[in-house]
Every structure is written in C-alpha cells, then in structure tokens.
Amino acid sequence: MFDFGIVTNWIHTQLASVMSESLAIFLECVIIGVCLLLLYVVIAIIMIYMERKVCAAFQCRLGPTRVGPWGSIQVICDVFKMLTKEIITIRHSDRFLYNLAPYIVIIASVTAFACIPVSRGLEILDFNVGVLFFMAASSIGIIGILLAGWSSNSKFSLIGAMRSGAQMISYELSVGLSILTIVVLTDTMQFSEIVMRQADGWFIFKGHIPAVIAFIIYLIAGNAEVNRGPFDLPEAESELTAGYHTEYSGMHFGLFYVAEFVNLFIISSVAATIFLGGWMPLHIPGLDGFNAVMDAIPGFIWFFAKAFFIVWLLMWIKWTFPRLRIDQILTLEWKYLVPIGLVNLLLMVIVVVFKLHF
Amino acid sequence: MKRNVNIKSMKYEDFNDNEYIENMLRELRENGTNVIVGCLDEVIEWGRSNSLWPLTFATSCCGIEFMAIGAARYDFARFGFEVARSSPRQADFIMVAGTITHKMAPVLKRLYDQMADPKYVVATGGCAISGGPFKKSYHVVDGVDKIIPVDVYIPGCPPRPEAMLYGLMQLQRKVKAERFLGGLNKGISEKEYERQMRADTNTAEDYKEYDESGLA
Amino acid sequence: MDNKIDIKARIAAIDPAAVWSDAGDGMFRIPVSSFRETAEMLRKEAGFDFLRSLTGMDWGEEGLGCVYHLENTSTGGTITVSTADKDRENAALPSVQDLWKGANFNEREAYDFFGIKFIGHPDLRRLFLRDDWKGHPLRKDYDMALNPLNMKNEVSDDDAPSYEMTPDGSYILKRHPLFEEEEYVINIGPQHPATHGVLRFQVSLEGETIKKIDAHCGYIHRGIEKLCESSTYPQTLGFTDRLDYLGAMQNRHALCMCIEKAMGLEVSERIQYIRTIMDELQRIDSHLLFTSCLAQDMGALEVFFLGFRDREKVLDILEETTGGRLIQTYNTIGGVQADIHPDFVRKVKEFISYMRPKLKEYHEIFTGNVIARERLIGTGKLSREDAISFGATGGTGRASGWACDVRKRHPYAMYGKVDFEEIVLGNGDCFDRYMVRMKEIEQSMNIIAQLIDNIPEGEYQMKVKPLIKLPEGSWYSAVEGSRGEFGVFIESRGDRYPYRVKFRSTGLPLVSCVDTIARNVKIADLIAIGGTLDYVIPDIDR
Structure with a gap:
C-alpha cells in the first residue's frame, strides 16, 4: 500500500530547506486547510449529486439530466443560485446567534471531517485520542442547530430545534457505545492505528458477533445523528415545513444543506474506517493471488468505495422508510439501543479478555 | 451582446413569445455591458436558471398536476426544479396552482413577501390567471397578477403536465435573459425596506375598526 | 312508506302546524317554535342518528331556514325536515349540534352564508369567510359590491361567540375564548405541505402533544x-x-x-x-x-x-x-x-x-x-x-x-x-x-x-x-x-x-x-x- 506520508514528508523537507522551520509549518497548515476545504466542497457536491441520482433511481425517475453529461454539474448550478440568493434577516430574531448558527454547524462538520483517514499517510488530524476528538467535534453541531431554531423567532423552528436536541444528544450515546466497542477490541483511539490493526482482517470480521451488533447500532444511531430519514424529525418536511432552518435563506440555508450531506458522508466514512477497514484492502487469508490484486487498488479508492457504499445504504433506507415519531425515536434509543449497546460492550470485553476474536 | 437563452434539445423557434424575450434582452442591454461583468453575469444566470426550486404551494386541482410533474412520468427534477421546498425562504419561484380566494389573497401575498430575492411567480391554470370558471364569484380573485407580479402564465384547467414543463422552460429562458449584476440589482437600504414592510402589516387599530361590524 | 306515515303522525302529535309538502322528494315543514322538540324526537325516539346534510336556505318571503336530511342508520329510513324563521334581519333557529355533532360545522356554514343565528351553538363563528366579511353572500339580497378584495392580513378572532335565549325572547351574545393566554398555539397551514391544500389548523401544544385543534376553512371557498x-x-x-x-x-x-x-x-x-x-x-x-x-x-x-x-x-x-x-x-x-x-x-x-x-x-x-x-x-x-x-x-x-x-x-x-x-x-x-x-x-x-x-x-x-x-x-x-x-x-x-x-x-x-x-x-x-x-x-x- 502506497504511503502518502512519503509525499508529505518530501514536501516538508523541501519547504524547510528554503525557509525557516516554523514558517514551513505555517505554510503547510495553510495548504492543508485549503485542501481540506476543497475536499469538503467536492465531497458535498458529489454527495448532493449522488443523493439526487440515487433517490431518482429508487423512485423510477431520471433525476437531473439537463446540465452536463447525466446532469453531473447540476449541483454547480445550485451553488451559483445559492450564492446569489438574498439572505433574509428576520425581525425580532436574535441577529447575532441567528447569523452564527450555520457557521457553528459547518465548523463542527469540517472539524469532524478532518479526522478521517483517507489513505495511508493522508490523515489531517491524527492523534492518540482521535476518536474522542471526533466525537467531541461532531457534537458541536447540535449547538448550532439549537441556536438556529431558538434565534429565528419561529415556532416551527423552535420545535425542530427541541426535537433535534432530544434526538441527537440521545443518539450520541449509542454512537459512542458502538465506537467504544471497537476501541475495546483495538485498545487504541487513534484512527490511523485503528485502520492499521485491520490489515489482517476488518473488525467486522475479527470482532464477529459483538462487532456486527455494534455496526448495526452504529448505522442506526449514526443515521439519527445526522437527521436523515427515517430520523429526520428536526426538519420533518411534512410536519414542520423545514424544521430548525425554516427561516434561513440563501447561503445560510446552503450551509445547513451542505453540512447535512457531508455529515452523512462523515458518519459513513467513520463506519467504513472502524468497521470495514478504512483504506485497507479486502484480504482473504490463504488466497495470495487475490490479495495481491486487491493490494494493487489504491487505498483511497478502497476508502471511498466503502464510505459511499454505506452512504448508498443509508439513502436507500431514507427514501423507503416512513418517519418515526418523537416518542418512538426516544423509545428506540433509550429502551433498545442503549441497553443493547451496553450489553454488547460487555460482550466485547469478554471476547477480548478470553481472546475469542480472530 | 448576444445572449444565449436556448434550452437544451428544444429549438428556439419552437417557443412562443420569442419576441418578449428579445425585447427583454434588448431593453436590459441598451447601454452595452462590460465584458467581464457580462460573462460573470452569464454564468450566474446559467446557474440560476438551471436551479429553480419551487415552493410546495397548491390550492386546488392544479396542485395535483403539480405533484404529477414531480412524479415519475414527468419528473421535473430533470430540469433542476428538483428540490421542492416547503419553506418560502428557500424557494425560488412560487407556482400559484389553483384558485386564489379573497381569504387566501393576503396569505399568498405574505408568502410571496417571505420568499428571498430573486423570486418568480408562475400563474398556473385559468383560476390563477383570471379567476377561471369562478370569475363571477363573490370570493375569488380574478387573476393573481392583481396581487403579485407574475412572470409566466400557464393556461389550462388544469394545464397538462407537459404544458407546465413548457411554462417552466419559458421561466428558465426569462431567467437566462436577465441581468443579475450591473446596475439593475441595486437594493434599497435596510431602513427603507423596514418601512415598506411595516406599511403592509396590519396595525391593531385597523383591526378594531371592523371588529364590531363583523358580528353585528 | 309505512315508516313515513308513522313519523308523520308523530311529528303532527308534537305540533299540528307541521306540514308535509309533496313537491320533489317531499319534506316536512316544521314551525320554528316546535322544531327543537321535533328534532329531539327524531334523534332520540325515531333513531335518525345520521344527519346527511344540513342546508341553509333563503326562501325570500318565507324567511331564512334550514333543510335537514336525516337517516336512520339501522333501518335505512330517510326523512327530510325543514324549518324557517320569517324575521330576515334576526333569523334565529334552535341549534341541533348537540344531537348531531356534524351539525356544528354545518350550522356555522349556514350562519356564514345566510346570517341565521343558531341559539345554543357554542361557537358561532364564520366558517368560510373572513371574520370581517360584510353581509351573508348566499342570501338573495346580497350585494356583490359589499366586499371588495381586502389585502389586509386577516386577524382571526380570539374568542367564539354564542347566542343564548333569555326568557323574555331576546338573545344575548356571549363570547368564549378559544385558547388560553398561556397556551402554546401554532398555526399549521394554510400553506403547509401536509394539509393537502389550504386548510388551517390552530393547534394548541403541550410539548409535542396536541391539546386542542381549531380548524379554519374557507381559503379556497369559491362560492x-x-x-x-x-x-x-x-x-x-x-x-x-x-x-x-x-x-x-x-x-x-x-x-x-x-x-x-x-x-x-x-x-x-x-x-x-x-x-x-x-x-x-x-x-x-x-x-x-x-x-x-x-x-x-x-x-x-x-x-x-x-x-x-x-x-x-x-x-x-x-x-x-x-x-x-x-x-x-x-x-x-x-x-x-x-x-x-x-x-x-x-x-x-x-x-x-x-x-x-x-x-x-x-x-x-x-x-x-x-x-x-x-x-x-x-x-x-x-x-x-x-x-x-x-x-x-x-x-x-x-x-x-x-x-x-x-x-x-x-x-x-x-x-x-x-x-x-x-x-x-x-x-x-x-x-x-x-x-x-x-x-x-x-x-x-x-x-x-x-x-x-x-x-x-x-x-x-x-x-x-x-x-x-x-x-x-x-x-x-x-x-x-x-x-x-x-x-x-x-x-x-x-x-x-x-x-x-x-x-x-x-x-x-x-x-x-x-x-x-x-x-x-x-x-x-x-x-x-x-x-x-x-x-x-x-x-x-x-
């Protein structure tokens, strides 16, 4: 597997040779920042386009076809539209918080996005408590949503925000528990390390029963965490018109919209990383020829393939399932997922202690 | 400067009302355009025209046909009208599908005011255009253009989905012919805006006036 | 037909002034004074439990009134009764909304269209037209010029009026608040994706739970x-x-x-x-x-x-x-x-x-x-x-x-x-x-x-x-x-x-x-x- 660390190190030594060490690091930070934002935007565009095409396919439609081949630059049009749209200021709203809220959401999303290891050596934020940092960063988004709902002086928004508060904070627990299950298995919290440990088999295979349970819980809770159907209560179209972002227009709404899709990608890619081996190719012990072929495929392709597979799975669920009710959502979390998650964690500890895993 | 108002896979001559679009183009570009601004403008208008999001608004029969163009056979997502928003703040055009009554008129006006600029109105069906079969009624607005400015009229009772798609393509052409940058888009000051908004709003005194007479 | 004769006798027993008119499907015309009693008999004794239709009428000289189409759901028998009040300015009929719940909205409709006051109706607001509408449009003497297009936002009434009869024969207007001050009331509609058009619900909430709903119709009333x-x-x-x-x-x-x-x-x-x-x-x-x-x-x-x-x-x-x-x-x-x-x-x-x-x-x-x-x-x-x-x-x-x-x-x-x-x-x-x-x-x-x-x-x-x-x-x-x-x-x-x-x-x-x-x-x-x-x-x- 090609190590992008070689490239990055080479850039670093080249830069350091022409300027001072601190200036070089500063410059690198800027470059990385720009790259991160670019990647974020690209992922957002791909995700929105994919959503349109996938949902069209599920609904016996074509989806966008007019701009570009297969409508592939449809999203660019939307971006132009969004950028030129008026941003309405609402009277009697808390202007500062109202304008701040979408940025909090997007910052949380970008920070969480930075934690994801795309390929070997291509990690932006990678330190020993990476998982913890990811959990912390991604949960800041809730504050943005709560503020958005509260500050826009609209009853629908407020109900949406309250729903999202109740829902997302609850489901954070299940996401945490299922990630913790894998952390128990790997005894590390560093994302790159978690991927490296899966060189001889993905955790969903290595951890067998508890890992599979954790994976399923993670998918459900992760889906709820990013407010996607059937858990899209905070923005429930047919109930609250647009939920917490009812009053937002123009690019402020665009930020919410983009963050929602990238969050879906983040949740999927974390699932791919901790359960499906991240950028690690699929290896079957004993089949050396097969393994060699798999190794030839670059790591980032493996990563994106897995991530988008899970994205596709979640989109399938979203477009098929009816929406849950608020009490059902909380019942599902507190009466089913959390207890199962806890028992599952215990099971994983037993598996690890008695070395029952592969 | 020649502006491209073509719609993919539909001939220019096949459209009606080309004259209107040509007039509009001529009028808007009377004083010539800056090359850079013009190009930028063209890109923006191209983007905007291909990403017009409707407001999910329907009062009667035409609303069902509006649903039908969103559904599988007609699928207006192909043109980029895909994301029907329920919140007026996020919609680009309002399709007035159905009769507008006296009770609904202020609500429609308010919905229109709630939308973010640039915004468009499509009057769909006989009722929205002129009151249709209910023109003589005591409670029907004979034409939404009395309340809000209309960009495209789609006649029919209700119009066939094909007609609606055609009307929406006309709207796209109109958007393409517009100028976003360069003089015409000067906004009013926030104070002026507030003043205008307040002028529309009811005051408590207004209401008291007819409170007694209403139930006497 | 036996059924009808039986009913005929029973209605006549209550008030001999009730007449059976044969034109068309035929209906009983019952004087206002005994209408409430007759209605109670029809509902409770004769078992007419389904009010098929309640139609407000402007009979000109004969006054304003209502036609009630009733059906007995167990036997399938139907009957049509009507009543009218000659006083066009202050027409008042007894309300039957406690006998047939469906009459509640229908009587509001009749009030809205004809200005008939229903005595004892708890919530006699207009159903379709704006609260500040002048006149009653389905009356034959309604003047079309009375209500030009009014673009002022409608402020709907916070309280519901009801009319009660005093012993001396005059009516008193009472008002009941619809929602209490401290209730959290949201509007669902008239522009809302799930109301299937332009219906408006005023919903009083406690958390996510609905405490009371008030439906407003008329946003697509075309007359x-x-x-x-x-x-x-x-x-x-x-x-x-x-x-x-x-x-x-x-x-x-x-x-x-x-x-x-x-x-x-x-x-x-x-x-x-x-x-x-x-x-x-x-x-x-x-x-x-x-x-x-x-x-x-x-x-x-x-x-x-x-x-x-x-x-x-x-x-x-x-x-x-x-x-x-x-x-x-x-x-x-x-x-x-x-x-x-x-x-x-x-x-x-x-x-x-x-x-x-x-x-x-x-x-x-x-x-x-x-x-x-x-x-x-x-x-x-x-x-x-x-x-x-x-x-x-x-x-x-x-x-x-x-x-x-x-x-x-x-x-x-x-x-x-x-x-x-x-x-x-x-x-x-x-x-x-x-x-x-x-x-x-x-x-x-x-x-x-x-x-x-x-x-x-x-x-x-x-x-x-x-x-x-x-x-x-x-x-x-x-x-x-x-x-x-x-x-x-x-x-x-x-x-x-x-x-x-x-x-x-x-x-x-x-x-x-x-x-x-x-x-x-x-x-x-x-x-x-x-x-x-x-x-x-x-x-x-x-």
Missing part, C-alpha cells in the same frame, strides 16, 4: 353554490368536477342523477354501465393518490412515486375517452359526453391485470413496514357512534365499523346488480382507514371486471331538450364519492336556473371530527390522521 344559482342546469355541471377533483366523475354523476330524477328521465343501461365503470376507475385513481399522499406525509417517498406511477395508467384510460386527466367533464344530463373509446375495454382489462399484482408491492413496502404499522395502528381512533354523529362517511366511517356505503345503502346506477363486498373494519384507527382504501381498490377492480365485458349496446346520450327546466320542488341524491357520501340538493322554482344548489361535502364532516380524533396525540400523528381522513380541501370549502 360555487352561489354561482350555480345564476347558471343554467347544464352550466352547473362544470363546477362539480372542480369540487373534489379526485372524484370528478362521481360528483358530476351525483348532480346529473339529481337533475335526471327531477326531470323524470331514465337513462339507458349503457349509460349506467359506463358511469359505473368510470366512477370505479376514478375511485381507484383517488385511492392510489390517497396512499401516495399518506406515505409522503409520513416520509416514505418511494411509495408516493409508486402511487403516481400506477395512477398515470388510470389517467391514460380516462383521458382516451374523456379527454381530461383530472377534470373529466364527462357526465352530462341524460348521458355522457362521448362514447367510450374503441380501446377502452381492452385497456381497462389490461390495467386490472396489471394492477392486481402491483397492489402487493404497496403492502410489501408500506403496509408491512414496521415503522408504518407502529405509527398507524391504534392512532387517531374514531368510534362508530362519533363517526355516525359527525356524518363521517366513506372510508373513515367504514374503518370505524359503520357500513355507510351509499352504493349499498341506496344503490344507484349498476351497483344494485353487481356483486361486491363493502369493506367494513372495526378499529377506527389510522391503519384501518388506510386498509379500507387499499381493499376498496380491489373491490373496485372486481366491480369493473364484472361490468366491462357486458356493456350493452345503446345510446350514450338520451334525447334531452336543449332548454332544461325542472318542476317546482326539491331533490336530494347521493353517490358514494371517493371519500364518502357526496350529495346534491337542488331546490327548483320551475326556472331554467336552480333556486338553490347545495353540495354535501364529503370532507367537511371529516374536518369537523379532527378535533375529536386528534386530541392528546403528537404532532406527527396529526399528520397521519389528516392523511388517513383523506379530505380534499376544495371539496370542503366549495
């Missing part, structure tokens, strides 16, 4: 009944299609039937066959749209597209013959507009064989879905008594265990001769309301399958004079619309124009029972309840 009064009989037909546009065929069928009944015209068997088949196709179309919209409201978008995919097939068939997709304008007085298309029979058969297996798809993807079941089963229960009392007919009534299908109760067209099952379920919850419709699609296909091969030869349009005049009298006829009993009441004075036309809305009783059904449920349930009640707003507002 069709008034328009009919200035149209000739053939001209009135066009309006029916635009009432409930998902029951265009059935609505027009009802009006044609009513006019034909008044003319004494018997239509040929071929016409009956065609009308019946068309009605059932329309029903399938409507129920498919119902499923689509319910699923969409609940967030399952895929089913929405499935429903529309199959619905287009029905529309194709209808379009070939009638030329319209939604508004069919097909039935005429004494026949139908055009003969069926040569491909009609083949296409209908193809459709039936296509649709039968497709129904399974809906059951797999939606009916069997665990979330859909959790959300629908046990939600929004309507008891049988309430359904009858509100007059909530159609799928809603049948889901509550009330066999209210007009096709069985008062068979018309070919329904007496075909074999089909009336789907009656018992729970009265959202799931049953959904299942009734799904099963009715199958029954509709059964009916069509029985008829399609046997369409007899004959005329598709009877000979009718170009100038249609009805004799004096009043008639009521009803069909089973897509969402309940759709009735037409015509009063004629022997003119080319009807004196009064009233359409019994299928949706108004459904909206009036929302407050009863949807108390103490969650907001999300209100959406499901609204979806399963399946009302069409232009039909409510007329």
Whole structure:
C-alpha cells in the first residue's frame, strides 16, 4: 500500500530547506486547510449529486439530466443560485446567534471531517485520542442547530430545534457505545492505528458477533445523528415545513444543506474506517493471488468505495422508510439501543479478555 | 451582446413569445455591458436558471398536476426544479396552482413577501390567471397578477403536465435573459425596506375598526 | 312508506302546524317554535342518528331556514325536515349540534352564508369567510359590491361567540375564548405541505402533544353554490368536477342523477354501465393518490412515486375517452359526453391485470413496514357512534365499523346488480382507514371486471331538450364519492336556473371530527390522521 506520508514528508523537507522551520509549518497548515476545504466542497457536491441520482433511481425517475453529461454539474448550478440568493434577516430574531448558527454547524462538520483517514499517510488530524476528538467535534453541531431554531423567532423552528436536541444528544450515546466497542477490541483511539490493526482482517470480521451488533447500532444511531430519514424529525418536511432552518435563506440555508450531506458522508466514512477497514484492502487469508490484486487498488479508492457504499445504504433506507415519531425515536434509543449497546460492550470485553476474536 | 437563452434539445423557434424575450434582452442591454461583468453575469444566470426550486404551494386541482410533474412520468427534477421546498425562504419561484380566494389573497401575498430575492411567480391554470370558471364569484380573485407580479402564465384547467414543463422552460429562458449584476440589482437600504414592510402589516387599530361590524 | 306515515303522525302529535309538502322528494315543514322538540324526537325516539346534510336556505318571503336530511342508520329510513324563521334581519333557529355533532360545522356554514343565528351553538363563528366579511353572500339580497378584495392580513378572532335565549325572547351574545393566554398555539397551514391544500389548523401544544385543534376553512371557498344559482342546469355541471377533483366523475354523476330524477328521465343501461365503470376507475385513481399522499406525509417517498406511477395508467384510460386527466367533464344530463373509446375495454382489462399484482408491492413496502404499522395502528381512533354523529362517511366511517356505503345503502346506477363486498373494519384507527382504501381498490377492480365485458349496446346520450327546466320542488341524491357520501340538493322554482344548489361535502364532516380524533396525540400523528381522513380541501370549502 502506497504511503502518502512519503509525499508529505518530501514536501516538508523541501519547504524547510528554503525557509525557516516554523514558517514551513505555517505554510503547510495553510495548504492543508485549503485542501481540506476543497475536499469538503467536492465531497458535498458529489454527495448532493449522488443523493439526487440515487433517490431518482429508487423512485423510477431520471433525476437531473439537463446540465452536463447525466446532469453531473447540476449541483454547480445550485451553488451559483445559492450564492446569489438574498439572505433574509428576520425581525425580532436574535441577529447575532441567528447569523452564527450555520457557521457553528459547518465548523463542527469540517472539524469532524478532518479526522478521517483517507489513505495511508493522508490523515489531517491524527492523534492518540482521535476518536474522542471526533466525537467531541461532531457534537458541536447540535449547538448550532439549537441556536438556529431558538434565534429565528419561529415556532416551527423552535420545535425542530427541541426535537433535534432530544434526538441527537440521545443518539450520541449509542454512537459512542458502538465506537467504544471497537476501541475495546483495538485498545487504541487513534484512527490511523485503528485502520492499521485491520490489515489482517476488518473488525467486522475479527470482532464477529459483538462487532456486527455494534455496526448495526452504529448505522442506526449514526443515521439519527445526522437527521436523515427515517430520523429526520428536526426538519420533518411534512410536519414542520423545514424544521430548525425554516427561516434561513440563501447561503445560510446552503450551509445547513451542505453540512447535512457531508455529515452523512462523515458518519459513513467513520463506519467504513472502524468497521470495514478504512483504506485497507479486502484480504482473504490463504488466497495470495487475490490479495495481491486487491493490494494493487489504491487505498483511497478502497476508502471511498466503502464510505459511499454505506452512504448508498443509508439513502436507500431514507427514501423507503416512513418517519418515526418523537416518542418512538426516544423509545428506540433509550429502551433498545442503549441497553443493547451496553450489553454488547460487555460482550466485547469478554471476547477480548478470553481472546475469542480472530 | 448576444445572449444565449436556448434550452437544451428544444429549438428556439419552437417557443412562443420569442419576441418578449428579445425585447427583454434588448431593453436590459441598451447601454452595452462590460465584458467581464457580462460573462460573470452569464454564468450566474446559467446557474440560476438551471436551479429553480419551487415552493410546495397548491390550492386546488392544479396542485395535483403539480405533484404529477414531480412524479415519475414527468419528473421535473430533470430540469433542476428538483428540490421542492416547503419553506418560502428557500424557494425560488412560487407556482400559484389553483384558485386564489379573497381569504387566501393576503396569505399568498405574505408568502410571496417571505420568499428571498430573486423570486418568480408562475400563474398556473385559468383560476390563477383570471379567476377561471369562478370569475363571477363573490370570493375569488380574478387573476393573481392583481396581487403579485407574475412572470409566466400557464393556461389550462388544469394545464397538462407537459404544458407546465413548457411554462417552466419559458421561466428558465426569462431567467437566462436577465441581468443579475450591473446596475439593475441595486437594493434599497435596510431602513427603507423596514418601512415598506411595516406599511403592509396590519396595525391593531385597523383591526378594531371592523371588529364590531363583523358580528353585528 | 309505512315508516313515513308513522313519523308523520308523530311529528303532527308534537305540533299540528307541521306540514308535509309533496313537491320533489317531499319534506316536512316544521314551525320554528316546535322544531327543537321535533328534532329531539327524531334523534332520540325515531333513531335518525345520521344527519346527511344540513342546508341553509333563503326562501325570500318565507324567511331564512334550514333543510335537514336525516337517516336512520339501522333501518335505512330517510326523512327530510325543514324549518324557517320569517324575521330576515334576526333569523334565529334552535341549534341541533348537540344531537348531531356534524351539525356544528354545518350550522356555522349556514350562519356564514345566510346570517341565521343558531341559539345554543357554542361557537358561532364564520366558517368560510373572513371574520370581517360584510353581509351573508348566499342570501338573495346580497350585494356583490359589499366586499371588495381586502389585502389586509386577516386577524382571526380570539374568542367564539354564542347566542343564548333569555326568557323574555331576546338573545344575548356571549363570547368564549378559544385558547388560553398561556397556551402554546401554532398555526399549521394554510400553506403547509401536509394539509393537502389550504386548510388551517390552530393547534394548541403541550410539548409535542396536541391539546386542542381549531380548524379554519374557507381559503379556497369559491362560492360555487352561489354561482350555480345564476347558471343554467347544464352550466352547473362544470363546477362539480372542480369540487373534489379526485372524484370528478362521481360528483358530476351525483348532480346529473339529481337533475335526471327531477326531470323524470331514465337513462339507458349503457349509460349506467359506463358511469359505473368510470366512477370505479376514478375511485381507484383517488385511492392510489390517497396512499401516495399518506406515505409522503409520513416520509416514505418511494411509495408516493409508486402511487403516481400506477395512477398515470388510470389517467391514460380516462383521458382516451374523456379527454381530461383530472377534470373529466364527462357526465352530462341524460348521458355522457362521448362514447367510450374503441380501446377502452381492452385497456381497462389490461390495467386490472396489471394492477392486481402491483397492489402487493404497496403492502410489501408500506403496509408491512414496521415503522408504518407502529405509527398507524391504534392512532387517531374514531368510534362508530362519533363517526355516525359527525356524518363521517366513506372510508373513515367504514374503518370505524359503520357500513355507510351509499352504493349499498341506496344503490344507484349498476351497483344494485353487481356483486361486491363493502369493506367494513372495526378499529377506527389510522391503519384501518388506510386498509379500507387499499381493499376498496380491489373491490373496485372486481366491480369493473364484472361490468366491462357486458356493456350493452345503446345510446350514450338520451334525447334531452336543449332548454332544461325542472318542476317546482326539491331533490336530494347521493353517490358514494371517493371519500364518502357526496350529495346534491337542488331546490327548483320551475326556472331554467336552480333556486338553490347545495353540495354535501364529503370532507367537511371529516374536518369537523379532527378535533375529536386528534386530541392528546403528537404532532406527527396529526399528520397521519389528516392523511388517513383523506379530505380534499376544495371539496370542503366549495
């Protein structure tokens, strides 16, 4: 597997040779920042386009076809539209918080996005408590949503925000528990390390029963965490018109919209990383020829393939399932997922202690 | 400067009302355009025209046909009208599908005011255009253009989905012919805006006036 | 007829001044003074528990009044009574909303249109028009210039007026607040994706739980009944299609039937066959749209597209013959507009064989879905008594265990001769309301399958004079619309124009029972309840 660390190190030594060490690091930070934002935007565009095409396919439609081949630059049009749209200021709203809220959401999303290891050596934020940092960063988004709902002086928004508060904070627990299950298995919290440990088999295979349970819980809770159907209560179209972002227009709404899709990608890619081996190719012990072929495929392709597979799975669920009710959502979390998650964690500890895993 | 108002896979001559679009183009570009601004403008208008999001608004029969163009056979997502928003703040055009009554008129006006600029109105069906079969009624607005400015009229009772798609393509052409940058888009000051908004709003005194007479 | 004579005697016993008039269907005219007593007798002793229709009337010299169409749901007997108050300025009738809950909204409608005060009605606000509307539009002396377009935002009343009678014969106006100061009230509608049009609910919330609902109608009130009064009989037909546009065929069928009944015209068997088949196709179309919209409201978008995919097939068939997709304008007085298309029979058969297996798809993807079941089963229960009392007919009534299908109760067209099952379920919850419709699609296909091969030869349009005049009298006829009993009441004075036309809305009783059904449920349930009640707003507002 090609190590992008070689490239990055080479850039670093080249830069350091022409300027001072601190200036070089500063410059690198800027470059990385720009790259991160670019990647974020690209992922957002791909995700929105994919959503349109996938949902069209599920609904016996074509989806966008007019701009570009297969409508592939449809999203660019939307971006132009969004950028030129008026941003309405609402009277009697808390202007500062109202304008701040979408940025909090997007910052949380970008920070969480930075934690994801795309390929070997291509990690932006990678330190020993990476998982913890990811959990912390991604949960800041809730504050943005709560503020958005509260500050826009609209009853629908407020109900949406309250729903999202109740829902997302609850489901954070299940996401945490299922990630913790894998952390128990790997005894590390560093994302790159978690991927490296899966060189001889993905955790969903290595951890067998508890890992599979954790994976399923993670998918459900992760889906709820990013407010996607059937858990899209905070923005429930047919109930609250647009939920917490009812009053937002123009690019402020665009930020919410983009963050929602990238969050879906983040949740999927974390699932791919901790359960499906991240950028690690699929290896079957004993089949050396097969393994060699798999190794030839670059790591980032493996990563994106897995991530988008899970994205596709979640989109399938979203477009098929009816929406849950608020009490059902909380019942599902507190009466089913959390207890199962806890028992599952215990099971994983037993598996690890008695070395029952592969 | 020649502006491209073509719609993919539909001939220019096949459209009606080309004259209107040509007039509009001529009028808007009377004083010539800056090359850079013009190009930028063209890109923006191209983007905007291909990403017009409707407001999910329907009062009667035409609303069902509006649903039908969103559904599988007609699928207006192909043109980029895909994301029907329920919140007026996020919609680009309002399709007035159905009769507008006296009770609904202020609500429609308010919905229109709630939308973010640039915004468009499509009057769909006989009722929205002129009151249709209910023109003589005591409670029907004979034409939404009395309340809000209309960009495209789609006649029919209700119009066939094909007609609606055609009307929406006309709207796209109109958007393409517009100028976003360069003089015409000067906004009013926030104070002026507030003043205008307040002028529309009811005051408590207004209401008291007819409170007694209403139930006497 | 025995029944009628018996009732006649009992009504006469209460007040000898009550007269039976024979014109048209015939009705009892009861003096105002004894009307309340008579109504109580009819409801409690004679068992007339279903108020089919309540029609406000302006009889000119004879004053303002109401016509009540009643039915006994256990025996199937019907009766029509009317009462009038001569004082046009201060017309007051006793309210019967405590006897039939459905009268609540109907009396508000009559107050709105005619200015009749109903004594003892707890909430006598206008139903359709703005609170600041001047005058009462369906009165014959209403001045059109009185109400120009008013663009001021409507501020609706915070309290409901009611009139009570004092012992000395005068009325006092009382006002009751609708919502308390501290209640958290949100507006759902008039522009809201899940109200299926422009209905407005004021909902008082406690957290997510609904405490009280106040429905506001009239955002699409087009004054069709008034328009009919200035149209000739053939001209009135066009309006029916635009009432409930998902029951265009059935609505027009009802009006044609009513006019034909008044003319004494018997239509040929071929016409009956065609009308019946068309009605059932329309029903399938409507129920498919119902499923689509319910699923969409609940967030399952895929089913929405499935429903529309199959619905287009029905529309194709209808379009070939009638030329319209939604508004069919097909039935005429004494026949139908055009003969069926040569491909009609083949296409209908193809459709039936296509649709039968497709129904399974809906059951797999939606009916069997665990979330859909959790959300629908046990939600929004309507008891049988309430359904009858509100007059909530159609799928809603049948889901509550009330066999209210007009096709069985008062068979018309070919329904007496075909074999089909009336789907009656018992729970009265959202799931049953959904299942009734799904099963009715199958029954509709059964009916069509029985008829399609046997369409007899004959005329598709009877000979009718170009100038249609009805004799004096009043008639009521009803069909089973897509969402309940759709009735037409015509009063004629022997003119080319009807004196009064009233359409019994299928949706108004459904909206009036929302407050009863949807108390103490969650907001999300209100959406499901609204979806399963399946009302069409232009039909409510007329």
